[in-house]
Amino acid sequence: MTNIIDREAVQDLVATGQAQLVEVLPEAEYAWAHLPKAVNLPLAAMGTSAGELDRERPVIVYCHDWLCDLSPRAAHRLDRLGFREVHDYRLGKMDWLAADLPYEGSAELVSRNVRRDPVTAALDDPLDELTERIIADPAGLAVVVDEDDVVQGVVGSRELKGADLNGTAERVMRVGVTTVRPSEQLGPLIQWMDRAKVDHVVVTQMDGRLVGLFGLGDVRSPETESDLG
Numbered sequence: 001m002t003n004i005i006d007r008e009a010v011q012d013l014v015a016t017g018q019a020q021l022v023e024v025l026p027e028a029e030y031a032w033a034h035l036p037k038a039v040n041l042p043l044a045a046m047g048t049s050a051g052e053l054d055r056e057r058p059v060i061v062y063c064h065d066w067l068c069d070l071s072p073r074a075a076h077r078l079d080r081l082g083f084r085e086v087h088d089y090r091l092g093k094m095d096w097l098a099a100d101l102p103y104e105g106s107a108e109l110v111s112r113n114v115r116r117d118p119v120t121a122a123l124d125d126p127l128d129e130l131t132e133r134i135i136a137d138p139a140g141l142a143v144v145v146d147e148d149d150v151v152q153g154v155v156g157s158r159e160l161k162g163a164d165l166n167g168t169a170e171r172v173m174r175v176g177v178t179t180v181r182p183s184e185q186l187g188p189l190i191q192w193m194d195r196a197k198v199d200h201v202v203v204t205q206m207d208g209r210l211v212g213l214f215g216l217g218d219v220r221s222p223e224t225e226s227d228l229g
Contacts, residue, residue: 002075002086007099010035010060010089019058022076023093029064033105035096038062043074046081053082062089062096097183100211110189111182114203118143118213123152123170130169131160139200139215141217144173147150150208153177179204186219 003015013019014037023030028171041050059078063070074163075088078129089095097103100111115128119133119142141156151225153173163172179202180189193201193216203211 002072002079002088004090005087005103007061007089007091007095008126009087010062010096013058013060019060019087020053020117022059022061022074023054023063024061024070026061031105033093033097033103033107033109035062035093036102036104040105043070043077046074046077050081051079053083055081057140058085058087059083060087060089063092065092065094065158068092069082094183095206098181098206100182100205101116108181108186110184110186110203111180111211113186113218114179114182114212114214115139115218116212119168120210121155122146125169127155127160127163127167127172128165130155131165138217139213141200141213142169143168143210143213145204145210149210151177151179151202151204151210154202168209177202179208180214181206189214190216190219215223223228 014021021035022041023034023038023107024043026042027040061071062076071088071092072091075086078086085135097109097111119137121130121142121144123144123146130142134140141154143151144153144155146152153175154177155169155173159172159174184201200213200215203214216221
């Protein structure tokens with residue numbers, strides 16, 4: 001029997017040190033990005049290469065996203081080949097990447113460039129105090145979040161212009177601001193921001209919780225990555 005599991009269950013199984021994590025996508029897609037310590041066993045090679053896995057240990061297979069059927073097919077194949085415990089991470093690696101979890105591979109994603117300490121404000125924060133923090137910050141922008149850290153809006157120079165500073169962040173914030181996930185690829189995002197003349201975008205998880213802020217000046221060069229070790 002194969003079991004469909006979610007991201008939290010994957011983390012729990014991997015934490016035990018017993019589970020074998022297997023990406024069943026082709027090699028090029030594995031090289032682009034894969035879960036930490038996952039091995040690559042493309043479905044097309046499942047018949048000849050499955051012997052590299054331990055049949056007695058739990059196996060977690062995954063592919064790209066919930067629309068991809070390679071992982072359920074691989075899970076059933078491994079079950080047929082006699083593996084005792086097979087789990088299918090059906091939502092795939094895009095679910096993992098969008099949750100701002102670590103990955104390995106060559107992909108240049110927002111998660112590796114996001115600024116994680118932007119100016120933030122609660123809905124009821126006094127606007128006069130918030131204004132000072134916004135002016136002092138290079139982004140010139142504050143992200144307004146609720147008690148669950150879910151993004152509600154932003155306050156920038158546009159919102160502050162002519163605003164009553166005796167009010168609150170909620171009264172002047174811009175609602176419905178565009179957000180992106182940590183899994184967004186940098187190249188296409190930068191191109192879009194350049195065309196739209198947008199300097200910063202808010203980065204959130206799929207449930208709307210704040211991850212950080214990405215600005216065109218936040219892209220890390222290879223030299224910067226080297227300095228960071």
